[in-house]
Amino acid sequence: MRSFVFKIAVAAAAVAALPVSANAAIVIGSVTPGTVPYTGPPPTYDFDSLSAPVTGGKVTNTSVSGVSAQPLGSTGNFWTVGPTDGATGIMDLTSFGDIYNVSFIWGSVDSYNTLEFLDAGGGLLKKFTGSDIFNPANGDQTAPDLNPVVRFNLTGSDVTALARLRLTSSSNAFETDNFTINAVPEPATWAMMLLGFGLVGFGMRRRREFTSPSFA
Ligand SMILES: [Ca+2]
Numbered sequence: 001m002r003s004f005v006f007k008i009a010v011a012a013a014a015v016a017a018l019p020v021s022a023n024a025a026i027v028i029g030s031v032t033p034g035t036v037p038y039t040g041p042p043p044t045y046d047f048d049s050l051s052a053p054v055t056g057g058k059v060t061n062t063s064v065s066g067v068s069a070q071p072l073g074s075t076g077n078f079w080t081v082g083p084t085d086g087a088t089g090i091m092d093l094t095s096f097g098d099i100y101n102v103s104f105i106w107g108s109v110d111s112y113n114t115l116e117f118l119d120a121g122g123g124l125l126k127k128f129t130g131s132d133i134f135n136p137a138n139g140d141q142t143a144p145d146l147n148p149v150v151r152f153n154l155t156g157s158d159v160t161a162l163a164r165l166r167l168t169s170s171s172n173a174f175e176t177d178n179f180t181i182n183a184v185p186e187p188a189t190w191a192m193m194l195l196g197f198g199l200v201g202f203g204m205r206r207r208r209e210f211t212s213p214s215f216a
């Protein structure tokens with residue numbers, strides 16, 4: 001019995017030591033200055049050959065002075081949201097099931113750009129503004145720091161709950177391209193899941209042994 005408790009304690013400590021939290025959270029994983037050409041993760045949606053399930057805003061390949069600018073590193077079409085092109089843009093992610101991270105080029109980051117992660121009922125899971133990405137978020141159209149590839153990491157129940165992204169911008173504009181939606185767990189997440197399955201299996205084996213009726 002002592003060794004059983006000891007094994008559970010060792011396994012629990014190992015789970016606690018892993019870097020991935022089981023708590024629901026959506027956090028900024030990385031903000032990588034933009035490059036020309038683009039060197040971020042392979043896009044799921046580039047608004048060109050890989051069309052995106054978006055409504056609102058405008059998909060265009062043309063920068064318009066005072067309205068929207070193609071993000072640094074973006075090619076072909078990009079997606080822009082703002083008062084002129086449509087101030088609310090929605091990307092539907094319900095076809096993915098679980099989502100472990102989302103990244104995209106956030107072009108000419110402005111303090112008045114807002115990104116919201118929503119669940120299937122429209123409930124807010126997490127909200128970020130341009131000022132969370134870079135300060136000052138002054139909308140510079142050529143500075144790599146203000147046209148970064150931003151990656152958001154999801155953990156816990158948020159992995160399953162995320163259903164759509166909502167982009168809003170109270171002034172022109174919130175420009176984006178090259179969205180990558182990752183539905184495959186990271187290696188560290190896999191390790192934790194496998195350890196979890198192992199613990200459950202171990203517990204079930206022990207319970208069977210302890211509850212077996214004895215007629216001896
Ligand atoms: Ca594009």
Ligand SMILES: [Ca+2]
Pocket residue numbers: 107108109110139172173174175
């Ligand atoms: Ca902008």
